[in-house]
Amino acid sequence: MLRRVAVFSxxxxxxAKDGVxxxxxxxxxxxxxxxxxxxxxxxxxxYEDVKIERFSKLSAxxxxxxxxxxxxxxxxxxxxxxxxxDFGIPVAGVNxxxxxxxxxxxxxxxxxxxxxxxxNEFEIIERALLRISVPDGLFDGESxxxxxxxxxxxxxxxxxxxxxYVDDVYLNTYxxxxxxxxxxxxxxxxxxxxxxxxxxxxDESIIISPISPHNLTIRPIVxxxxxxxxxxxxxxxxxxxxxxxxxxxxxxxxxEVRIEKAKSKLKTVMLKGTxxxxxxxxxxxxxxxxxx
Numbered sequence: 157m158l159r160r161v162a163v164f165s166x167x168x169x170x171x172a173k174d175g176v177x178x179x180x181x182x183x184x185x186x187x188x189x190x191x192x193x194x195x196x197x198x199x200x201x202x203y204e205d206v207k208i209e210r211f212s213k214l215s216a217x218x219x220x221x222x223x224x225x226x227x228x229x230x231x232x233x234x235x236x237x238x239x240x241x242d243f244g245i246p247v248a249g250v251n252x253x254x255x256x257x258x259x260x261x262x263x264x265x266x267x268x269x270x271x272x273x274x275x276n277e278f279e280i281i282e283r284a285l286l287r288i289s290v291p292d293g294l295f296d297g298e299s300x301x302x303x304x305x306x307x308x309x310x311x312x313x314x315x316x317x318x319x320x321y322v323d324d325v326y327l328n329t330y331x332x333x334x335x336x337x338x339x340x341x342x343x344x345x346x347x348x349x350x351x352x353x354x355x356x357x358x359d360e361s362i363i364i365s366p367i368s369p370h371n372l373t374i375r376p377i378v379x380x381x382x383x384x385x386x387x388x389x390x391x392x393x394x395x396x397x398x399x400x401x402x403x404x405x406x407x408x409x410x411x412e413v414r415i416e417k418a419k420s421k422l423k424t425v426m427l428k429g430t431x432x433x434x435x436x437x438x439x440x441x442x443x444x445x446x447x448x
Contacts, residue, residue, distance in 0.1 A: 229253020
C-alpha cells in the first residue's frame with residue numbers, strides 16, 4: 157500500500173507541471189502523502205488545495221517515501237536517478253514527454269496507475285549502473301554514475317584514438333568520433349542510434365559501440381557486466397570529452413578513464429500488463445506499415 161510518495165519534476169516545463177497537478181489531485185483522493193522535490197533556491201510552485209511536504213534532499217526527510225515518482229520524460233528520469241540511487245527506493249516514471257522508455261507510465265492515466273501501485277500490481281526491475289572510477293572528482297563533484305551510458309568523444313573536428321583494455325587485456329584501438337559504453341537500459345538510447353544491440357533491461361552486460369568509426373569492420377561488442385574497462389586516448393588536440401548520461405566534462409588527452417559496473421542497482425517499477433517488449437514495439441513502431 158502506498159502511503160507516501162516523493163515526486164520529482166522539472167517545474168519550468170508546463171506539461172510536467174500539469175502532470176504533477178494531476179498526480180497531486182489523484183494522490184489526495186487516495187490519502188497518499190506527497191513529498192515534492194524543490195530545487196534549492198528555485199521558485200516555489202503552488203498546487204491547489206493540497207498539503208505538500210517539500211524537500212531538497214531525500215536524506216533530510218524524517219520519513220522516506222515508499223516510492224519515487226519522476227514526472228516528465230526520460231531526461232527527468234535520469235536526473236531523478238542521481239538524487240535517489242543510494243536509497244534503494246523504487247522509482248516509477250510518469251511520462252509527460254515523448255519517447256518514454258524509462259518514464260513508461262502514461263501521464264493521462266495516472267489515476268488508474270496509482271490504483272495499480274496501491275494494489276501492488278507491479279514488478280520491480282533492478283537495473284545495472286555504470287560508474288567512472290578513474291579519474292575521480294568529475295562533474296563538479298556530482299556522481300559519476302550512469303544509468304544509460306558513458307561516452308568518450310572527440311573535442312574538435314579531428315578523430316580521436318581510443319585504446320581499450322578489458323580487465324587489463326587489450327581489446328582494440330578505435331579510430332572514431334568516440335565510443336559509447338552503455339548499460340542494458342541505455343541500449344535503447346544513444347547506443348541504439350549508432351546501430352548497437354538492444355538488451356533486456358535486467359541484463360547486466362556492458363555494450364561498447366563506436367561512433368562513426370574510421371574502419372567499417374569495427375562493430376559493437378557486448379561484454380560481461382563484471383568487466384573492468386580502461387580507456388587510453390590519443391588525439392591531435394590536447395583534450396577530449398567525457399560524458400555520463402547528461403553530465404559532461406573536458407579532460408586532458410593524457411588522462412585515462414576507467415569504467416566498471418556500480419556496486420548498487422536502481423530499482424524501477426513496471427506496471428502489470430506493461431512490459432519492456434511491448435514498450436519497445438510501440439516506441440519503435442515495429443510492425444507498423446503505412447500501407448495498412
